[in-house]
Amino acid sequence: MNKTENKTEVIVVGAGPAGIACAITLAKAGKEVVLIERGLFAGSKNVFGGAIYTQAVKEVFPDFEKNAPLERRNIEHNYLILGEKDSTNISYRKSDNSSYSIVRAKFDRWMAEEARNAGVYIVEETVVRELIKDKNKVIGVRTELEEYYADIVVLADGVNSLLAKQIGLRKNIDTKDVALSVKEVVKLDKDTINQRFHLKDDEGSIVEIFGGPMLGMLGLGFMYTNEDCITIGLGVTLNELVEANYRPFEMLERLKQHPSIAPLVEGGTLKEYSAHLIPEGGYKKIPKLVDNGVMIVGDAAMLVNNLHWEGTNLAMISGKLAAETAIEALDCGDFSKKSLSAYPKRLQKSFVLKDMKTYKDLFDVMHQRKRAFLSYYLKKVNAFFEMFTSSDCVPKKDHYHKFIKSIFTDRKISELFKDVWAIVRLLWSILL
Amino acid sequence: MNIDDKLYTLKYSVDTKSHLNPDNEQCRLCESRCCTYICPAGVYEWNEESQSLIVNYENCLECGACRIACERKSIGWQYPKGTKGVTFKQG
Numbered sequence: 001m002n003k004t005e006n007k008t009e010v011i012v013v014g015a016g017p018a019g020i021a022c023a024i025t026l027a028k029a030g031k032e033v034v035l036i037e038r039g040l041f042a043g044s045k046n047v048f049g050g051a052i053y054t055q056a057v058k059e060v061f062p063d064f065e066k067n068a069p070l071e072r073r074n075i076e077h078n079y080l081i082l083g084e085k086d087s088t089n090i091s092y093r094k095s096d097n098s099s100y101s102i103v104r105a106k107f108d109r110w111m112a113e114e115a116r117n118a119g120v121y122i123v124e125e126t127v128v129r130e131l132i133k134d135k136n137k138v139i140g141v142r143t144e145l146e147e148y149y150a151d152i153v154v155l156a157d158g159v160n161s162l163l164a165k166q167i168g169l170r171k172n173i174d175t176k177d178v179a180l181s182v183k184e185v186v187k188l189d190k191d192t193i194n195q196r197f198h199l200k201d202d203e204g205s206i207v208e209i210f211g212g213p214m215l216g217m218l219g220l221g222f223m224y225t226n227e228d229c230i231t232i233g234l235g236v237t238l239n240e241l242v243e244a245n246y247r248p249f250e251m252l253e254r255l256k257q258h259p260s261i262a263p264l265v266e267g268g269t270l271k272e273y274s275a276h277l278i279p280e281g282g283y284k285k286i287p288k289l290v291d292n293g294v295m296i297v298g299d300a301a302m303l304v305n306n307l308h309w310e311g312t313n314l315a316m317i318s319g320k321l322a323a324e325t326a327i328e329a330l331d332c333g334d335f336s337k338k339s340l341s342a343y344p345k346r347l348q349k350s351f352v353l354k355d356m357k358t359y360k361d362l363f364d365v366m367h368q369r370k371r372a373f374l375s376y377y378l379k380k381v382n383a384f385f386e387m388f389t390s391s392d393c394v395p396k397k398d399h400y401h402k403f404i405k406s407i408f409t410d411r412k413i414s415e416l417f418k419d420v421w422a423i424v425r426l427l428w429s430i431l432l
Numbered sequence: 433m434n435i436d437d438k439l440y441t442l443k444y445s446v447d448t449k450s451h452l453n454p455d456n457e458q459c460r461l462c463e464s465r466c467c468t469y470i471c472p473a474g475v476y477e478w479n480e481e482s483q484s485l486i487v488n489y490e491n492c493l494e495c496g497a498c499r500i501a502c503e504r505k506s507i508g509w510q511y512p513k514g515t516k517g518v519t520f521k522q523g
Protein backbone atom coordinates (compact mmCIF):
# COMPACT_ATOMS: atom_id res chain seq x y z
CA MET A 1 0.00 0.00 0.00
CA ASN A 2 1.37 3.37 -0.98
CA LYS A 3 0.61 5.69 1.84
CA THR A 4 2.11 8.79 0.28
CA GLU A 5 -0.22 9.14 -2.71
CA ASN A 6 -3.36 10.14 -0.85
CA LYS A 7 -1.47 11.88 1.92
CA THR A 8 -2.13 15.37 3.23
CA GLU A 9 -1.25 17.33 6.36
CA VAL A 10 -4.71 17.46 7.96
CA ILE A 11 -8.00 15.69 7.22
CA VAL A 12 -11.13 17.23 8.73
CA VAL A 13 -14.23 15.01 8.78
CA GLY A 14 -17.53 16.91 8.58
CA ALA A 15 -18.29 20.30 7.00
CA GLY A 16 -20.43 21.87 9.72
CA PRO A 17 -19.36 25.06 11.52
CA ALA A 18 -16.69 23.21 13.56
CA GLY A 19 -15.07 21.45 10.61
CA ILE A 20 -15.17 24.44 8.29
CA ALA A 21 -13.74 26.81 10.93
CA CYS A 22 -10.94 24.34 11.53
CA ALA A 23 -10.17 23.77 7.85
CA ILE A 24 -10.13 27.43 6.82
CA THR A 25 -7.88 28.41 9.75
CA LEU A 26 -5.39 25.75 8.64
CA ALA A 27 -5.56 26.74 4.98
CA LYS A 28 -4.99 30.40 5.80
CA ALA A 29 -1.81 29.37 7.63
CA GLY A 30 -0.66 27.64 4.44
CA LYS A 31 -1.35 24.08 5.56
CA GLU A 32 -2.70 21.33 3.32
CA VAL A 33 -6.24 20.39 4.35
CA VAL A 34 -8.82 17.96 3.01
CA LEU A 35 -12.38 18.47 4.31
CA ILE A 36 -14.66 15.45 3.82
CA GLU A 37 -18.46 15.85 3.96
CA ARG A 38 -21.06 13.12 3.51
CA GLY A 39 -23.82 15.44 2.22
CA LEU A 40 -24.44 16.60 -1.32
CA PHE A 41 -22.98 19.93 -0.17
CA ALA A 42 -21.99 21.43 3.17
CA GLY A 43 -25.19 22.12 5.13
CA SER A 44 -27.36 19.63 3.27
CA LYS A 45 -27.51 17.28 6.28
CA ASN A 46 -27.53 19.98 8.95
CA VAL A 47 -30.40 21.31 11.03
CA PHE A 48 -30.54 23.95 13.77
CA GLY A 49 -32.85 26.59 15.29
CA GLY A 50 -31.50 29.07 14.82
CA ALA A 51 -29.24 31.93 15.36
CA ILE A 52 -25.54 32.36 14.73
CA TYR A 53 -23.63 34.59 17.09
CA THR A 54 -21.88 37.55 15.50
CA GLN A 55 -18.75 37.65 17.64
CA ALA A 56 -17.86 33.97 17.20
CA VAL A 57 -18.46 34.01 13.45
CA LYS A 58 -16.27 37.13 13.13
CA GLU A 59 -13.37 35.27 14.75
CA VAL A 60 -13.28 33.04 11.69
CA PHE A 61 -14.99 35.16 9.00
CA PRO A 62 -14.24 38.80 9.92
CA ASP A 63 -16.30 40.24 7.02
CA PHE A 64 -19.22 37.81 7.05
CA GLU A 65 -21.80 40.53 7.66
CA LYS A 66 -21.01 41.93 4.21
CA ASN A 67 -20.99 38.67 2.24
CA ALA A 68 -22.77 35.81 3.97
CA PRO A 69 -26.39 34.79 3.30
CA LEU A 70 -28.09 36.17 6.44
CA GLU A 71 -31.84 36.20 7.05
CA ARG A 72 -32.56 38.73 9.82
CA ARG A 73 -30.66 40.46 12.63
CA ASN A 74 -32.25 39.53 15.92
CA ILE A 75 -33.36 42.44 18.04
CA GLU A 76 -35.81 40.72 20.34
CA HIS A 77 -35.63 37.77 22.69
CA ASN A 78 -38.83 36.31 24.12
CA TYR A 79 -39.25 33.77 26.90
CA LEU A 80 -42.71 32.31 26.57
CA ILE A 81 -44.23 30.14 29.29
CA LEU A 82 -47.18 28.16 28.00
CA GLY A 83 -49.96 26.90 30.22
CA GLU A 84 -52.84 24.74 29.10
CA LYS A 85 -54.66 27.65 27.41
CA ASP A 86 -52.80 30.71 28.68
CA SER A 87 -49.24 32.01 28.56
CA THR A 88 -46.82 34.50 30.06
CA ASN A 89 -44.21 36.24 27.92
CA ILE A 90 -41.05 38.02 29.02
CA SER A 91 -39.64 40.03 26.18
CA TYR A 92 -36.34 41.86 25.86
CA ARG A 93 -35.68 44.20 22.95
CA LYS A 94 -32.54 46.07 21.91
CA SER A 95 -31.90 47.47 18.49
CA ASP A 96 -28.22 46.57 18.06
CA ASN A 97 -27.94 42.88 17.69
CA SER A 98 -25.54 40.11 18.57
CA SER A 99 -27.00 37.36 16.43
CA TYR A 100 -28.53 36.64 13.02
CA SER A 101 -31.04 34.08 11.86
CA ILE A 102 -29.71 31.99 8.99
CA VAL A 103 -30.60 28.93 6.89
CA ARG A 104 -28.00 26.20 7.38
CA ALA A 105 -28.25 24.84 3.84
CA LYS A 106 -27.24 28.30 2.60
CA PHE A 107 -24.92 29.49 5.36
CA ASP A 108 -22.83 26.30 5.77
CA ARG A 109 -22.53 26.16 2.01
CA TRP A 110 -21.29 29.76 1.94
CA MET A 111 -18.74 29.03 4.68
CA ALA A 112 -17.52 25.98 2.76
CA GLU A 113 -17.14 28.08 -0.38
CA GLU A 114 -15.03 30.60 1.55
CA ALA A 115 -12.91 27.70 2.79
CA ARG A 116 -12.49 26.40 -0.75
CA ASN A 117 -11.37 29.85 -1.88
CA ALA A 118 -8.83 29.88 0.95
CA GLY A 119 -7.33 26.64 -0.38
CA VAL A 120 -9.21 23.86 1.44
CA TYR A 121 -9.71 20.77 -0.71
CA ILE A 122 -13.34 19.74 -0.17
CA VAL A 123 -14.60 16.24 -0.92
CA GLU A 124 -18.42 16.06 -0.87
CA GLU A 125 -20.88 13.16 -1.05
CA THR A 126 -18.37 10.98 0.75
CA VAL A 127 -18.88 9.19 4.06
CA VAL A 128 -15.89 8.41 6.23
CA ARG A 129 -16.62 4.88 7.39
CA GLU A 130 -13.59 4.27 9.58
CA LEU A 131 -10.42 5.75 10.96
CA ILE A 132 -7.19 4.02 10.01
CA LYS A 133 -4.75 3.40 12.81
CA ASP A 134 -1.13 2.38 12.80
CA LYS A 135 -0.15 0.99 16.21
CA ASN A 136 -1.79 3.56 18.47
CA LYS A 137 -1.84 6.57 16.17
CA VAL A 138 -4.64 7.62 13.84
CA ILE A 139 -3.06 7.95 10.41
CA GLY A 140 -5.99 8.40 8.07
CA VAL A 141 -9.57 7.69 7.10
CA ARG A 142 -11.35 5.04 5.05
CA THR A 143 -14.23 6.27 2.91
CA GLU A 144 -16.56 4.13 0.80
CA LEU A 145 -14.13 4.28 -2.10
CA GLU A 146 -10.73 5.36 -0.94
CA GLU A 147 -8.25 5.71 1.84
CA TYR A 148 -6.79 9.10 2.69
CA TYR A 149 -3.81 9.60 4.98
CA ALA A 150 -2.82 12.58 7.11
CA ASP A 151 -0.56 13.67 9.95
CA ILE A 152 -3.61 14.78 11.90
CA VAL A 153 -7.31 13.88 11.61
CA VAL A 154 -9.88 16.25 13.12
CA LEU A 155 -13.29 14.75 13.92
CA ALA A 156 -16.02 17.33 13.29
CA ASP A 157 -18.63 14.72 12.43
CA GLY A 158 -21.38 16.03 14.68
CA VAL A 159 -23.42 14.73 17.59
CA ASN A 160 -23.49 11.05 16.58
CA SER A 161 -19.71 10.93 16.00
CA LEU A 162 -19.49 7.28 15.09
CA LEU A 163 -15.78 7.85 14.48
CA ALA A 164 -14.91 9.04 18.01
CA LYS A 165 -16.81 6.00 19.24
CA GLN A 166 -14.86 3.70 16.94
CA ILE A 167 -11.50 4.68 18.43
CA GLY A 168 -12.79 4.62 21.99
CA LEU A 169 -12.59 8.36 22.67
CA ARG A 170 -16.32 8.43 23.23
CA LYS A 171 -18.58 6.00 25.05
CA ASN A 172 -22.07 4.99 23.97
CA ILE A 173 -24.41 7.96 24.21
CA ASP A 174 -27.02 7.69 26.94
CA THR A 175 -30.63 8.65 26.12
CA LYS A 176 -30.35 11.22 28.93
CA ASP A 177 -27.51 13.00 27.16
CA VAL A 178 -29.17 13.98 23.89
CA ALA A 179 -32.34 15.80 22.96
CA LEU A 180 -34.29 14.90 19.86
CA SER A 181 -35.48 17.94 18.02
CA VAL A 182 -38.10 18.30 15.29
CA LYS A 183 -38.58 21.49 13.37
CA GLU A 184 -40.69 23.04 10.66
CA VAL A 185 -39.94 25.93 8.35
CA VAL A 186 -43.22 27.69 7.65
CA LYS A 187 -43.56 30.05 4.72
CA LEU A 188 -45.24 33.40 5.35
CA ASP A 189 -44.74 36.68 3.54
CA LYS A 190 -42.34 39.22 4.94
CA ASP A 191 -44.97 41.82 5.84
CA THR A 192 -47.05 39.27 7.73
CA ILE A 193 -44.00 38.19 9.73
CA ASN A 194 -43.11 41.80 10.51
CA GLN A 195 -46.65 42.51 11.66
CA ARG A 196 -47.03 39.41 13.80
CA PHE A 197 -43.65 39.78 15.49
CA HIS A 198 -43.66 43.60 15.67
CA LEU A 199 -40.62 43.96 13.45
CA LYS A 200 -39.55 46.23 10.66
CA ASP A 201 -37.34 45.61 7.63
CA ASP A 202 -34.77 42.93 8.39
CA GLU A 203 -35.25 42.87 12.16
CA GLY A 204 -35.70 39.44 13.69
CA SER A 205 -37.14 37.89 16.82
CA ILE A 206 -36.31 34.82 18.88
CA VAL A 207 -38.88 32.97 21.00
CA GLU A 208 -37.85 30.37 23.58
CA ILE A 209 -40.79 28.30 24.70
CA PHE A 210 -41.30 26.54 28.02
CA GLY A 211 -44.19 24.29 29.05
CA GLY A 212 -47.08 23.59 26.68
CA PRO A 213 -46.73 20.08 25.22
CA MET A 214 -43.33 19.81 26.95
CA LEU A 215 -44.80 20.50 30.40
CA GLY A 216 -42.97 18.46 33.04
CA MET A 217 -40.42 17.20 30.52
CA LEU A 218 -36.86 18.29 29.93
CA GLY A 219 -37.70 20.04 26.71
CA LEU A 220 -37.80 23.46 25.12
CA GLY A 221 -39.51 24.92 22.10
CA PHE A 222 -38.21 27.64 19.82
CA MET A 223 -39.25 30.02 17.07
CA TYR A 224 -37.03 32.14 14.84
CA THR A 225 -37.86 34.55 12.06
CA ASN A 226 -36.22 34.23 8.66
CA GLU A 227 -36.73 36.69 5.85
CA ASP A 228 -39.90 35.17 4.42
CA CYS A 229 -40.50 32.20 6.68
CA ILE A 230 -40.50 31.32 10.33
CA THR A 231 -39.07 28.27 12.02
CA ILE A 232 -40.80 26.49 14.86
CA GLY A 233 -39.56 23.43 16.67
CA LEU A 234 -38.93 21.69 19.92
CA GLY A 235 -36.30 19.52 21.49
CA VAL A 236 -36.96 16.94 24.20
CA THR A 237 -34.46 14.76 26.02
CA LEU A 238 -34.58 11.34 24.40
CA ASN A 239 -35.15 9.35 27.60
CA GLU A 240 -38.26 11.46 28.28
CA LEU A 241 -39.70 10.71 24.85
CA VAL A 242 -39.04 7.02 25.35
CA GLU A 243 -40.68 7.03 28.78
CA ALA A 244 -43.66 9.17 27.78
CA ASN A 245 -44.35 7.15 24.64
CA TYR A 246 -44.64 10.35 22.59
CA ARG A 247 -44.21 10.90 18.90
CA PRO A 248 -42.11 14.05 18.54
CA PHE A 249 -43.99 15.38 15.49
CA GLU A 250 -47.29 15.06 17.34
CA MET A 251 -45.86 17.19 20.15
CA LEU A 252 -44.90 19.79 17.57
CA GLU A 253 -48.45 19.74 16.19
CA ARG A 254 -49.75 20.36 19.71
CA LEU A 255 -47.31 23.24 20.15
CA LYS A 256 -48.49 24.82 16.89
CA GLN A 257 -52.10 24.55 18.04
CA HIS A 258 -51.55 26.33 21.36
CA PRO A 259 -53.73 29.47 21.43
CA SER A 260 -50.64 31.67 21.94
CA ILE A 261 -48.73 30.12 19.02
CA ALA A 262 -51.46 29.35 16.49
CA PRO A 263 -52.02 33.00 15.44
CA LEU A 264 -48.29 33.35 14.71
CA VAL A 265 -48.16 30.43 12.26
CA GLU A 266 -51.68 30.74 10.89
CA GLY A 267 -52.02 30.65 7.10
CA GLY A 268 -48.41 29.57 6.61
CA THR A 269 -47.42 26.71 4.33
CA LEU A 270 -44.93 24.06 5.37
CA LYS A 271 -41.70 24.52 3.46
CA GLU A 272 -39.62 21.84 5.16
CA TYR A 273 -39.79 19.40 8.05
CA SER A 274 -36.60 18.16 9.68
CA ALA A 275 -35.11 16.50 12.75
CA HIS A 276 -31.73 16.40 14.48
CA LEU A 277 -30.16 15.46 17.80
CA ILE A 278 -28.69 18.01 20.21
CA PRO A 279 -25.92 17.04 22.64
CA GLU A 280 -27.16 17.59 26.17
CA GLY A 281 -24.73 15.82 28.43
CA GLY A 282 -22.94 19.01 29.41
CA TYR A 283 -19.48 19.35 30.89
CA LYS A 284 -19.44 15.97 32.59
CA LYS A 285 -20.05 14.13 29.32
CA ILE A 286 -17.35 15.81 27.25
CA PRO A 287 -15.29 12.94 25.81
CA LYS A 288 -11.52 12.66 25.68
CA LEU A 289 -10.66 15.39 23.20
CA VAL A 290 -7.33 14.17 21.83
CA ASP A 291 -5.32 11.08 21.14
CA ASN A 292 -2.29 10.39 18.98
CA GLY A 293 -2.95 12.05 15.62
CA VAL A 294 -6.57 12.99 16.34
CA MET A 295 -8.69 15.79 17.87
CA ILE A 296 -12.47 16.14 18.38
CA VAL A 297 -14.35 19.42 17.89
CA GLY A 298 -17.91 20.82 18.01
CA ASP A 299 -20.96 18.61 18.61
CA ALA A 300 -18.79 15.51 18.26
CA ALA A 301 -17.14 16.70 21.48
CA MET A 302 -20.60 17.47 22.98
CA LEU A 303 -19.77 21.19 23.16
CA VAL A 304 -23.23 22.74 23.41
CA ASN A 305 -24.58 25.28 25.88
CA ASN A 306 -28.22 24.18 25.90
CA LEU A 307 -29.66 26.79 28.21
CA HIS A 308 -28.62 29.54 25.79
CA TRP A 309 -29.18 27.59 22.54
CA GLU A 310 -25.49 28.04 21.75
CA GLY A 311 -23.75 25.42 19.66
CA THR A 312 -22.46 26.88 16.41
CA ASN A 313 -20.27 29.36 18.29
CA LEU A 314 -18.71 26.68 20.51
CA ALA A 315 -18.27 24.55 17.39
CA MET A 316 -16.49 27.29 15.43
CA ILE A 317 -14.20 28.36 18.26
CA SER A 318 -13.29 24.75 19.11
CA GLY A 319 -12.54 24.15 15.42
CA LYS A 320 -10.34 27.23 15.31
CA LEU A 321 -8.45 26.29 18.48
CA ALA A 322 -7.87 22.76 17.18
CA ALA A 323 -6.50 24.28 13.98
CA GLU A 324 -4.09 26.51 15.91
CA THR A 325 -2.87 23.44 17.78
CA ALA A 326 -2.48 21.50 14.53
CA ILE A 327 -0.43 24.33 13.02
CA GLU A 328 2.04 24.19 15.92
CA ALA A 329 2.16 20.40 15.78
CA LEU A 330 2.86 20.45 12.04
CA ASP A 331 5.60 23.04 12.52
CA CYS A 332 7.42 20.86 15.03
CA GLY A 333 6.45 17.52 13.47
CA ASP A 334 4.99 16.11 16.69
CA PHE A 335 1.48 14.64 16.38
CA SER A 336 1.42 12.76 19.65
CA LYS A 337 -1.36 13.00 22.19
CA LYS A 338 0.97 15.06 24.37
CA SER A 339 1.59 17.61 21.65
CA LEU A 340 -2.10 17.83 20.70
CA SER A 341 -3.20 18.24 24.30
CA ALA A 342 -2.48 21.94 23.79
CA TYR A 343 -5.97 21.94 22.22
CA PRO A 344 -7.96 21.10 25.39
CA LYS A 345 -5.75 23.56 27.25
CA ARG A 346 -6.71 26.30 24.80
CA LEU A 347 -10.36 25.31 25.18
CA GLN A 348 -10.08 25.54 28.97
CA LYS A 349 -8.91 29.13 28.65
CA SER A 350 -11.68 30.12 26.23
CA PHE A 351 -15.36 30.75 26.96
CA VAL A 352 -16.13 27.34 25.49
CA LEU A 353 -15.10 25.14 28.40
CA LYS A 354 -15.62 27.91 30.92
CA ASP A 355 -19.30 28.14 29.97
CA MET A 356 -19.67 24.36 29.85
CA LYS A 357 -18.23 24.25 33.36
CA THR A 358 -20.53 27.02 34.60
CA TYR A 359 -23.56 24.87 33.82
CA LYS A 360 -22.01 21.54 34.79
CA ASP A 361 -24.75 20.77 37.36
CA LEU A 362 -27.69 22.21 35.43
CA PHE A 363 -28.89 18.99 33.86
CA ASP A 364 -28.43 16.89 36.99
CA VAL A 365 -30.59 19.32 38.93
CA MET A 366 -33.14 19.57 36.13
CA HIS A 367 -33.43 15.80 35.75
CA GLN A 368 -33.97 15.50 39.50
CA ARG A 369 -36.40 18.39 39.90
CA LYS A 370 -38.12 18.50 36.52
CA ARG A 371 -41.61 17.94 37.90
CA ALA A 372 -41.08 20.99 40.10
CA PHE A 373 -39.29 23.40 37.81
CA LEU A 374 -40.65 22.34 34.43
CA SER A 375 -44.20 21.71 35.46
CA TYR A 376 -45.38 23.01 38.83
CA TYR A 377 -43.62 26.39 38.90
CA LEU A 378 -44.27 27.07 35.23
CA LYS A 379 -47.97 26.54 35.90
CA LYS A 380 -47.67 28.75 38.95
CA VAL A 381 -46.26 31.65 36.89
CA ASN A 382 -49.34 31.59 34.68
CA ALA A 383 -51.60 31.10 37.70
CA PHE A 384 -50.07 34.18 39.31
CA PHE A 385 -50.78 36.37 36.31
CA GLU A 386 -54.25 34.89 35.96
CA MET A 387 -54.92 35.98 39.51
CA PHE A 388 -53.17 39.35 39.16
CA THR A 389 -55.02 40.34 36.00
CA SER A 390 -58.46 39.14 37.07
CA SER A 391 -61.12 41.60 38.11
CA ASP A 392 -63.92 39.63 39.70
CA CYS A 393 -65.21 41.70 42.64
CA VAL A 394 -63.30 39.48 45.08
CA PRO A 395 -60.97 41.49 47.34
CA LYS A 396 -57.37 41.34 46.08
CA LYS A 397 -56.10 40.38 49.51
CA ASP A 398 -58.22 37.22 49.44
CA HIS A 399 -56.68 36.32 46.08
CA TYR A 400 -53.15 36.85 47.39
CA HIS A 401 -53.75 34.78 50.49
CA LYS A 402 -55.29 31.98 48.48
CA PHE A 403 -52.39 31.99 46.03
CA ILE A 404 -49.73 31.88 48.75
CA LYS A 405 -51.62 29.22 50.64
CA SER A 406 -51.86 27.09 47.51
CA ILE A 407 -48.06 26.86 47.29
CA PHE A 408 -47.98 25.27 50.72
CA THR A 409 -50.93 22.98 50.15
CA ASP A 410 -50.02 21.90 46.59
CA ARG A 411 -46.60 20.71 47.65
CA LYS A 412 -45.21 19.07 50.75
CA ILE A 413 -43.00 21.32 52.86
CA SER A 414 -40.15 18.85 52.36
CA GLU A 415 -40.52 19.21 48.58
CA LEU A 416 -40.45 22.99 48.89
CA PHE A 417 -37.22 22.74 50.86
CA LYS A 418 -35.76 20.49 48.19
CA ASP A 419 -36.73 23.04 45.51
CA VAL A 420 -35.10 25.90 47.39
CA TRP A 421 -32.04 23.79 48.07
CA ALA A 422 -31.81 22.85 44.38
CA ILE A 423 -31.91 26.52 43.36
CA VAL A 424 -29.29 27.48 45.92
CA ARG A 425 -27.06 24.60 44.84
CA LEU A 426 -27.48 25.52 41.19
CA LEU A 427 -26.80 29.22 41.70
CA TRP A 428 -23.79 28.33 43.82
CA SER A 429 -22.34 26.14 41.09
CA ILE A 430 -23.06 28.72 38.38
CA LEU A 431 -21.71 31.77 40.16
CA LEU A 432 -18.73 30.41 42.06
CA MET B 433 -50.98 17.51 9.45
CA ASN B 434 -49.76 13.91 9.40
CA ILE B 435 -46.20 12.70 9.06
CA ASP B 436 -46.49 11.75 5.39
CA ASP B 437 -47.39 15.34 4.50
CA LYS B 438 -44.39 16.56 6.49
CA LEU B 439 -41.99 14.13 4.83
CA TYR B 440 -43.38 15.10 1.46
CA THR B 441 -41.53 18.44 1.81
CA LEU B 442 -38.16 16.69 1.73
CA LYS B 443 -35.83 15.70 -1.04
CA TYR B 444 -34.53 12.13 -0.89
CA SER B 445 -32.25 10.03 -3.02
CA VAL B 446 -33.18 6.46 -2.13
CA ASP B 447 -30.66 3.63 -2.01
CA THR B 448 -31.70 0.10 -2.95
CA LYS B 449 -30.32 -1.24 0.33
CA SER B 450 -31.34 -0.18 3.84
CA HIS B 451 -28.78 1.62 6.00
CA LEU B 452 -30.86 0.66 9.07
CA ASN B 453 -30.71 -2.98 10.09
CA PRO B 454 -32.44 -3.95 13.33
CA ASP B 455 -31.85 -7.45 14.58
CA ASN B 456 -35.32 -9.00 14.35
CA GLU B 457 -34.58 -11.66 16.96
CA GLN B 458 -34.09 -8.85 19.47
CA CYS B 459 -37.14 -6.96 18.23
CA ARG B 460 -39.33 -9.97 18.97
CA LEU B 461 -38.16 -9.95 22.55
CA CYS B 462 -38.30 -6.17 22.86
CA GLU B 463 -40.86 -4.80 25.31
CA SER B 464 -41.11 -1.11 24.52
CA ARG B 465 -40.56 -1.14 20.73
CA CYS B 466 -39.75 2.50 21.36
CA CYS B 467 -38.34 2.94 17.84
CA THR B 468 -41.93 2.78 16.56
CA TYR B 469 -42.86 6.02 18.31
CA ILE B 470 -39.73 8.10 18.98
CA CYS B 471 -38.61 8.15 15.33
CA PRO B 472 -39.33 11.62 13.91
CA ALA B 473 -40.02 10.12 10.49
CA GLY B 474 -42.14 7.14 11.55
CA VAL B 475 -39.66 4.78 9.91
CA TYR B 476 -40.41 1.74 12.07
CA GLU B 477 -43.70 -0.18 12.25
CA TRP B 478 -44.35 -3.45 14.04
CA ASN B 479 -46.07 -6.07 11.96
CA GLU B 480 -48.04 -8.36 14.28
CA GLU B 481 -48.71 -10.95 11.61
CA SER B 482 -45.14 -11.57 10.57
CA GLN B 483 -43.81 -10.66 14.03
CA SER B 484 -41.21 -8.43 12.48
CA LEU B 485 -40.25 -4.79 12.21
CA ILE B 486 -41.05 -2.98 8.98
CA VAL B 487 -38.29 -0.46 8.21
CA ASN B 488 -39.28 2.36 5.88
CA TYR B 489 -35.63 3.39 5.62
CA GLU B 490 -36.32 5.61 2.62
CA ASN B 491 -37.99 8.14 4.97
CA CYS B 492 -35.09 8.33 7.43
CA LEU B 493 -33.87 11.79 8.46
CA GLU B 494 -30.53 10.37 9.64
CA CYS B 495 -30.84 11.86 13.12
CA GLY B 496 -29.50 8.82 14.99
CA ALA B 497 -32.18 8.80 17.70
CA CYS B 498 -33.24 5.18 17.12
CA ARG B 499 -29.66 3.96 17.41
CA ILE B 500 -29.36 5.49 20.87
CA ALA B 501 -32.92 4.77 22.06
CA CYS B 502 -33.21 1.15 20.89
CA GLU B 503 -34.12 -0.89 23.95
CA ARG B 504 -31.76 -3.69 23.02
CA LYS B 505 -29.09 -1.58 21.33
CA SER B 506 -29.48 -3.82 18.36
CA ILE B 507 -29.94 -1.60 15.32
CA GLY B 508 -27.15 -1.94 12.78
CA TRP B 509 -27.02 1.79 12.01
CA GLN B 510 -24.96 3.47 9.32
CA TYR B 511 -25.11 6.72 7.45
CA PRO B 512 -26.44 6.16 3.93
CA LYS B 513 -23.90 6.28 1.10
CA GLY B 514 -22.55 9.74 0.28
CA THR B 515 -24.86 10.19 -2.70
CA LYS B 516 -27.95 8.89 -0.91
CA GLY B 517 -30.41 9.81 1.80
CA VAL B 518 -32.08 13.06 2.74
CA THR B 519 -31.08 16.54 1.57
CA PHE B 520 -32.25 19.53 3.59
CA LYS B 521 -32.73 22.70 1.58
CA GLN B 522 -33.38 24.74 4.72
CA GLY B 523 -32.12 22.90 7.76
Ligand SMILES: Cc1cc2nc3c(=O)[nH]c(=O)nc-3n(C[C@H](O)[C@H](O)[C@H](O)COP(=O)(O)OP(=O)(O)OC[C@H]3O[C@@H](n4cnc5c(N)ncnc54)[C@H](O)[C@@H]3O)c2cc1C
Pocket residue numbers: 013014015016017018019036037038039042043045046047048049050051052053126127128129156157158159181182183233235276277278297298299300303304309310311312313315511
Ligand atom coordinates in the same frame (compact mmCIF):
# COMPACT_ATOMS: atom_id res chain seq x y z
C1 LIG C 1 -32.93 21.96 16.62
C2 LIG C 1 -31.60 22.58 16.90
C3 LIG C 1 -31.54 23.94 17.19
C4 LIG C 1 -30.31 24.54 17.42
N1 LIG C 1 -30.27 25.89 17.56
C5 LIG C 1 -29.08 26.51 17.63
C6 LIG C 1 -28.99 27.93 17.60
O1 LIG C 1 -30.00 28.63 17.49
N2 LIG C 1 -27.78 28.51 17.67
C7 LIG C 1 -26.64 27.76 17.75
O2 LIG C 1 -25.55 28.34 17.80
N3 LIG C 1 -26.68 26.41 17.78
C8 LIG C 1 -27.87 25.77 17.71
N4 LIG C 1 -27.91 24.40 17.67
C9 LIG C 1 -26.67 23.62 17.83
C10 LIG C 1 -25.83 23.66 16.56
O3 LIG C 1 -26.60 23.35 15.44
C11 LIG C 1 -24.67 22.68 16.65
O4 LIG C 1 -24.02 22.81 17.88
C12 LIG C 1 -23.67 22.89 15.52
O5 LIG C 1 -24.24 22.70 14.27
C13 LIG C 1 -22.47 21.96 15.69
O6 LIG C 1 -21.59 22.09 14.61
P1 LIG C 1 -20.65 20.89 14.17
O7 LIG C 1 -19.88 21.39 13.01
O8 LIG C 1 -19.93 20.38 15.34
O9 LIG C 1 -21.64 19.72 13.75
P2 LIG C 1 -22.72 19.63 12.53
O10 LIG C 1 -23.22 20.97 12.22
O11 LIG C 1 -23.64 18.58 12.93
O12 LIG C 1 -21.81 19.12 11.33
C14 LIG C 1 -21.32 17.82 11.24
C15 LIG C 1 -21.04 17.52 9.79
O13 LIG C 1 -20.35 16.30 9.65
C16 LIG C 1 -20.90 15.55 8.57
N5 LIG C 1 -20.58 14.15 8.85
C17 LIG C 1 -20.98 13.40 9.91
N6 LIG C 1 -20.46 12.18 9.86
C18 LIG C 1 -19.69 12.13 8.75
C19 LIG C 1 -18.88 11.12 8.18
N7 LIG C 1 -18.74 9.92 8.75
N8 LIG C 1 -18.25 11.39 7.01
C20 LIG C 1 -18.38 12.62 6.43
N9 LIG C 1 -19.13 13.61 6.94
C21 LIG C 1 -19.77 13.38 8.10
C22 LIG C 1 -22.36 15.93 8.60
O14 LIG C 1 -22.98 15.69 7.36
C23 LIG C 1 -22.31 17.40 8.96
O15 LIG C 1 -22.18 18.23 7.83
C24 LIG C 1 -29.13 23.76 17.44
C25 LIG C 1 -29.19 22.39 17.18
C26 LIG C 1 -30.40 21.80 16.89
C27 LIG C 1 -30.44 20.35 16.54
Ligand code: SF4
Pocket residue numbers: 454455458459460462463464465466467468476485501502503504505506507
Ligand atom coordinates in the same frame (compact mmCIF):
# COMPACT_ATOMS: atom_id res chain seq x y z
S1 SF4 D 1 -36.40 -0.68 20.04
FE1 SF4 D 1 -34.74 -1.87 19.10
S2 SF4 D 1 -35.12 -3.97 19.72
FE2 SF4 D 1 -37.01 -2.82 20.13
S3 SF4 D 1 -38.23 -3.11 18.28
FE3 SF4 D 1 -37.07 -1.24 17.99
S4 SF4 D 1 -35.20 -1.87 16.92
FE4 SF4 D 1 -36.14 -3.72 17.75
Ligand code: SF4
Pocket residue numbers: 452470471472473474475476491492493494495496497498499
Ligand atom coordinates in the same frame (compact mmCIF):
# COMPACT_ATOMS: atom_id res chain seq x y z
S1 SF4 E 1 -32.08 7.83 12.31
FE1 SF4 E 1 -33.77 9.13 13.07
S2 SF4 E 1 -35.14 9.35 11.33
FE2 SF4 E 1 -33.78 7.64 10.84
S3 SF4 E 1 -34.87 5.83 11.52
FE3 SF4 E 1 -33.57 6.45 13.24
S4 SF4 E 1 -34.86 7.79 14.48
FE4 SF4 E 1 -35.86 7.59 12.49
